[in-house]
Amino acid sequence: MNPRKIYNTICLLVSFLVLQQHGNAQVNINYPISVTPVIYPPFPVSLQYIGNANLPFMYVTITNKSSNAGVLNALLKVKITAGSFVAQTSSLSMALPVSLVGNTPVRLSNLDMASIFNFSRLSGISLDQYNNTFPQSKITYSFTLFDAITQRQISEESSYSLTFTMNTPPITTAPLDKSLQTSQGSQNIFFQWQPRQGSAAGGVIYVLQVVQLLYDGQNPLTAFITNPIYYTDSTINTGYNYDITKTPPLLSNRTYAWRVQAKSNDNGGFTATVFANNGYSNVATFKYSSPCQAVALFMGDLDSTKATVSWLNFDSDPLNLQLSYRKESDANWTVMKMPAIIGDNITIPNLKSATTYEVRALRTCVAATSFSSAVTATSNVTKFSTNDSKGLVVAVKQEKSSNTTGASAIKASCGAKPVIAKLDESNLLTTLVQNDVIKAGDFTVTISNATGGGGTFSGDGIIEMWLGGRVFKTDVTFRSIKINKNKEVIDGAVNLSNQ
Known part of the structure; x- marks a missing residue:
């Protein structure tokens, strides 16, 4: 082999080994300062809350590994890496000054480091990103220390990572959407919802909101924007009893919309648990009805061909009545056509003379819908007899029904002379006491x-x-x-x- 080529090959190998050793030395630099960050729940949900918090949750322990007892002045920089941004201390002049003594750890909390989390000291982030909730992603907090005089890096970049997720708001379970709620003598509606958050550090408060729809068909979502809140209260439970002690009372034959908002307790100036949709559940509606009260019927003017039926309404709700009548011996009822505006009586025409009839009234308090049946009450059946053509005896009889209590069947005859007993006036009562x-x-x-x-x-x-x-x-x-x-x-x- 050519000696020249052998020499060049050896030089290249030596150069490669030297570079490799130099690279390893750079990677394994033994910095004199160690930095150890840790974050405890409840975890922060945005950068602005870190700067505004008044309770500690983040700690950075800094240790000068040197045995030198002298004071080392250093500068601490921070970097926050999220899914959509990387924010970091803009320059060393914006870093946090830290004084270190050999072999003496310094432990800083987020309260001590609040200044380096101010928006004015960070770069790589917009004001909206700073103020808004973190994106659902991995959030990494990194800390690095520099010598305050030489501005050389004197620690590794040490990091602590969290996975930030949004919690799912609750879902309403009772009353069911588009249901009919009928009072059983007194107001007692139990609202219930199912929590769906994966975690709820620090606890969750639920805010119940109820609005009254202004008209049939109003969009319940719009109602929460345009209508006044009819009732609101908060609880830490997943149910709420709207009983007779709650005001204002629910009004009969009205439709209401309701929802709950899940909100985290305030933990030191930042929200511990963040919910999608600002914590609002779905919106459900229900129609409320007090017990349907039947009217009481009684007869007015009677003659041979017509009869006047009057009624007494025992509550203030508007009347929706349907009167029907029949001959006492008939099986089928004849339904009367009611006027548009219902007063307190109506005349039944075209009757046969000297005939006994029955009449009853069906009251509809809540009309039927595709989701619920109607709420109705039927009056007592009242019997009456028309005059004969000469206008003689008329009989009237009231019969008890399931809607009336305390009264026996009462009979009366018009035109009959009453029997008046003679009272004893000779012997007078000497004493009269309570409950006599x-x-x-x-x-x-x-x-x-x-x-x-x-x-x-x-x-x-x-x-x-x-x-x-x-x-x-x-x-x-x-x-x-x-x-x-x-x-x-x-x-x-x-x-x-x-x-």
């Missing part, structure tokens, strides 16, 4: 309090009155009435207390 029962005409009065004696008394009581197939109790008062030993009023008047 006296009779005033056809009414019984339970005494609440009384004064007097020797047959003459004054006081107050409670009387039972029948109206429209129902028994009502009302307060009465009496002054200087005379009562016999049979506890019958023989002179004077018993008046309603509001008269």
Whole structure:
């Protein structure tokens, strides 16, 4: 082999080995300072919160491995690598000054390092990226130390990485969407939702929001923007009882939309848990109905060919009535055509004379929808008989129904002369006390309090009155009435207390 070629080959090998050793020396530089970062939950969700936090969660331990007891002045730089940006200390003049002593660790928290996380000291990031939540990605925090005088790097770049993810907001479970909620005597609606967050460091608060739709067909999502919030409250539980103690009360025959917002507890100035959609659940709607109250029917004017039916509404809700009637012996009912505006009576025409009929009223409190059946109540069945062509006897009978309580079937005959018994006026009652029962005409009065004696008394009581197939109790008062030993009023008047 040519000696010249052998010489060149040896020179190349030597040069390669020297370069390789030099490269290894660069990689394995033994820096005099070690930096060890660590981050504890709840983890930060954006850079601005790190600078504003008032509780520690991030720590960087810096150790001068030299045994020299002298003070070493250093500068700490930070770099944050996220999915869409790399932010870092813009220059050494913006770095954090740190003083080190040999073999003495210095532990800095995010409170100590807050200044280097200020937007004005960072480069490679926009203001929106600084203020907004981190992208869902791996977030790496890196720290490097430099000599304050020579500005040489004196530590490795040490890093700590986290995976940042957004939590899924809750989903509503009850009341079901487009459902009908009927009160069972008192307001008691239980709202419930299913949490879906993967983690909830520091705890989660749920904010319940309810709005009333202004009209049928209003978009419930729009309602939360345009309508006032009807009710709101917060809880740490996954359910909320809207009972009779909550105000304002839910109104009957109204449609409501509701949702919950999951929010993290405030942990030292930053949000510990971040939810997609700002934490808002889906929106569900329900229609609320108080118990449907049937009307009480009673008869008005009667003649041989027509009859007037009146009714008493026991609540303030608007009436949606459907009257039907039939001959007592018929199986099928005839449904009447109701006027557009329903008052308190209607006349049934084209009746046969001297015939007994039945009439009833179906009240619809909530109309049927594709998601729920109608809420209705049927009145008591009322029987009546028309006059014959000469206008003689008319009979009226009220029968109990499932919607009425406390009243027995009551019969009355028009045109019949009543039998009036003669009262004993010779023997008078000597004393009258609370809970005694006296009779005033056809009414019984339970005494609440009384004064007097020797047959003459004054006081107050409670009387039972029948109206429209129902028994009502009302307060009465009496002054200087005379009562016999049979506890019958023989002179004077018993008046309603509001008269």
